[in-house]
Amino acid sequence: MMRGASPAYAPDQLTRTWQSASILMDYPGDELFGRLDLLSEVAASLPASLGSGLQSTIEHLRGQSLWDSRSDYVDTFDNRRRGCLFLTYFSNGETRKRGLALLRIKQVYTKAGLVLTDDQLPDHLCVVLEFAATTDQRAGVKIIVDNRAGLELLRLHLVEIDSPWRGALESVCATLPALKGKDHEAVERLIAQGPEVEEVGLNPYGMPDLAPMPGGT
Template sequence: MSPRVPTLKYSDDQLVRAWQAASILMDYPDEDLPGRLDLLGEVASSLPEKLGSSLVTTIEHLRNRSLVDVQGDYVETFDTRRRGCLFLTYFSNGETRKRGLALLRIKQVYTKAGLVLTDDQLPDHLCVVLEFAATTDLRAGLKIILDNRAGLELLRLHLADIDSPWLGALETVCRTLPALKGKDYEAVQRLAAEGPPDEEVGLEPYGAAALSATPGGMP
């Protein structure tokens, strides 16, 4: 039986295109990326404006910079700062045993769907989750995303705070999801203030004001 997840306002086909494009754009920019930008631009133009326009923002930035510069920016954004972590379970679990269990649960979902990860892939990497949702099991992938919604939102706030070119791609993902409310909103506030559990140096507080621009209320 498929996981029980909310019905989204976009069609499955639109979600697949949006999530797969975002997955490619937010992955490490290798030598193949420049040759894929035109196709990604076509995908963005085929989506509703609210989704496509933010993808275009990321695409155009990547198009107008050298690959070496983009690679350097990527490492600085995602690999050297805790707030830029692309591993979703880190935000809610830190480097604890609970995170190991969370990773195992996600891996079991992949295994059940017939997806086998390579040894260098962790199952909670945002690009892996988006690719799984787009190409293998949309509902199961959506449940993983929603189960880690607070981490996704903290990453969005971080990218907005540093005016990152990858913000557009992540905003597209967030705009496909239900508006934050209730426990999800409280979880984002708590993590923004406290950071991941059991870390002596956690995420720098974002402040409640930054949460006013939640995905459900994005223009």
């Protein structure tokens, strides 16, 4: 088993979980609803500890319109800082350091032969999950684990607001080892202080515009 992934699961189970979660946690496109039956079959083929969370998200998406799914998605991930899907934002905040973190991840992709399109940032959770699932599991899971505190803060946010995407992310977290002491400390620090902020020189790094956290969310 690769370092950084839970020893409880086989590589093919990790692949199916990460790729399914990558599809489910991306912005709902027209093609998503046509893929829900297949995703449900994949989820059913996994151990319950991985598949049940995916199924929960799938069933919620089945029960609402594409328009409502898109509206909920924007409110969950685009309008709240704790819902940010860009992993290095949590560890580096709105600072120049994030540009270096993005560059390092992009170099990992380039080494593995993956070329991103111009509209993709390398630290978007769905991009990282897709990379881990289809290109390089070992390198992909390292990116995830290196940003584990941010991933946990995102999970807590989704639990707090009872998000339909909570299940998919909990399935991803189930593929990882339990949080260690330093990870807990990092999460507590993020909750108390939030990511770092630096007001100058951020545009070249493709920083996403994030709305303030209403009510601290």
